[in-house]
Every structure is written in C-alpha cells, then in structure tokens.
Amino acid sequence: MQLKESPLDPAKAVLDHVIPAGDGWMHEIKAGQTFRIVDLEGNQAVDTIFFNAADPAERYSPQETLRAQGGIYLTTGTRLMSVEGRPLLTLTADTCGRHDTLGGACAAESNMVRYALEKRSMHNCRDTFMLQIADYGHGYTKADVGANINFFMNVPVTPEGGLTFEDGVSAPGKYVEMRAEMDVVCLISNCPQLNNPCNAYNPTPVRVLVWEKGT
C-alpha cells in the first residue's frame, strides 16, 4: 500500500466525465497525459483494460504487471505492463491503497457458474466491454478483451492459496491516478455486479479526468 495524493487541480483537466453506474467508456489517452479515476461514492469496482493505441494487440497483462513488481496488489508506483513487458502507464497517485488485477470481469456466463443459471441476463462488465468495442471501431473484437484491472476492488489472496472477494477498502472521493507512458486506449466498465460485495451491493457512478502533460 502506497498512499499518495495528487497535486493536480480538476479545474485544469482537459477531460472531466462521469461514467454512470453500469455504463462504459472507451477513450484514447496520449503519452504524458495524466488520467484519474475517482470512486465518487466509495467501493465501486472499475474494470479497466489498456491497449497500445498504435497496436491494440499489445494490451495490458496482469501477469507481466504483478511479476514486474513482485506483488499482486496495485498502488502508487505500480507500472501497468503490457503483454510484451513494456509499461503502458505508471500509477502516480493513489488514495485508496489497493487495487486488484486477479479478479477479472464479470460476465453473463461466469455469473451462471458463480451464482445461478438464472442470472445470465443480469447486466455485467463483459457485456459493457463488448458494446464499447462494437461502437469504438478500429477493429477491436472479443479477442482483444483480455484480463483487466479492478480499480478500488479488494480481492485478498492468502498464503495458503485462497482467494476471496471482500468488502472494499475504498471510500467516497478516493482516487487513483496514472501517467500514460505511450499513447493508450482505455476501456472501462463501471461494474454493475450485485451478486458479491465488489460494489458494496450498490453500483454507483465514477468520474474520469485527464490532464495534459506537464500540467
């Protein structure tokens, strides 16, 4: 855990957008820009994938990321690594303290496995990802929807090899901020999951901001 605040002023952001509960967002972030996600109401999981904007086949890799830092929780200082071992972004501020990258995204199909066959039609992150890429163009397909980060989510792993979804450690107003190390595309699903405590059983909006390099 590396808590660190940011000196950046939202009034100077070039992009400032609220993603409603259960909605998605897909947008390019240029090299050097700073990107912040704000957990407006606390304990909202934000499922996020990053791509090299010039070559989307080079995308975010949880395994490269956790291996590069020797640890599984993301916080200030973490470099979000690509499948080719290159940093896509670096976390420069974090007032939450812990973010997950092993829990993946919810989907209609995995919800059936995890909870009940009748839950197939509940809104889920993979559906949001699929709609975002369908509308974004640039040739993204299901093959591009790889493993994601879950900002603000608490998924502890025990020394015995157990893994659980726990109550979040985030709170209203907590944020995570990162600097793009190359031009990237950010794909977000503001998670609508109601079957486990990843959103404290209450999916809420989140805010995204972008500042120009050198602000």
Next chain:
Amino acid sequence: MKTADIALESIPAASVRFREIVPGGANWSHVLKRGTTLRLIDPHGGLNVALLAFNFELLTERLNVPDSLKAQHTAKLTAGHCLYSDMGRILLSIPRDTLGWHDPLTGPSTPETIAAAFGAKSFQEARNKFHRNARDNFLVELGKYGLGRRDLVMNVNFFNKTTVDAAGKLTFHPAYSTPGSFVDLRAEMNTLVVLNTCPHPLAPPAPYAPPPLHLAVFSSGPVPTNDPCRTSRPENQRGYELTERYFL
C-alpha cells in the same frame, strides 16, 4: 523402473492412446478430445509446463484464469479444480494431482526473464540448445491454429508454486516439483491444449537446462455424478451443467 513408468502404472494400459516425451524448452499442442485425459509427468523434478487452452470448435473461447480463480475462490490449482473458458464452460478439469499446487499467477517466461536468469543464446551460437522462452513459444504454436498475439491470454505454469503474503508480495518456490510428480488434465470439451516446457519466469539464475515432460493421453470416459471435480463446489456443478448443455 523409471519414474515416468511408475506414474503411468495407474492408467489401464488398454486406455492409453499415445505417449510422448517433450524435450525441455519445446512446444506441444493437441486437440484433447472430450472423454480423454492428458497426464503430465515430471520425470526428473524441477519441470515447468506453461499451458493455454481453447475450445477447438470456437477458438475465440479460451482459457480464462481470472474466471477460474474467482469461481473456485483459489489462487492455486490442484485436484478438484476446473480450468474455465470465458464462456462459463470447463475446458479441462484436474481429477488427480500428486503435487498439490500449480501456479496461475506469474505468466510465461519471456526473452527478458530468460536472459536475466540464464543469459541469451541464439541458434547461431548454440544450435538446438538455443535459449527459448514461453512467450515466443506460445506465439509460434498458436500461429499454427490461426491464433496470435491477441490470444496470448493468462496461462498456467504447472509443477510450480508461487505464494503471496499478507502484503501481496510474491515468493517463488524453486525445486518444488519432485521426480515422478504428475497431474491429470481431463478434457471436458474438445479442448485445444498448447503448452511448452520453457523455464518458469521466476526461475533463479542457473545454467539453461529445462527438463523434459513425459505425457500420456488416455481414454477416461464420461464424468460420473460423484466425481470430485463436479462435486467439489456448487460453482463446478453449474459449470458441468453448462458444459454438458453445449453438447446437447
């Protein structure tokens, strides 16, 4: 008797379809038919098997490690666990495992991890003893099926153990697998298995000498209702239901 032969003793001889030796650092792939099991055997100890899996009938349906871990509340894989696709179906189950821990966290070795631990050695310098890495090996083998970089999803490293402490710090356990260790991967679909025997990405510095894998594919038949993988947890009961529906 060789340790690999001992590891095969428990399989009825008539059900063995074929056996193979995969040298260290090499590639292997096979469409494991539903109703067959792949036994991976470590004859010498210290083996790493980096593995990916796909629904051969729909190659966009692929192994999803996060779905597998969260459905089963686990950060390790062993007997009783299932390897899920991203469509809520079971690609492979693990009915038997003599080791107790296989590593889904750390990913494939890469040119950088191999160079750091073993040095870099090209074919020009070393001919067929050139230093190979799991990422490049995956790309080579995936390409044969029309798959590529977009399909390089999170893999499992069999025969290895990486633990996590309370602060989230990773610890790799060298020399975890012992001679004669084996794990069974049972195909619940017609599952394309792509694997290689390159070193683990966290293997400590040493002379480059990845050990070989011995494998056998044998007929294993339908999965009984009291099978431990099916009954180990309600999530897997539902996973089997969804997998069986696919074939109806």
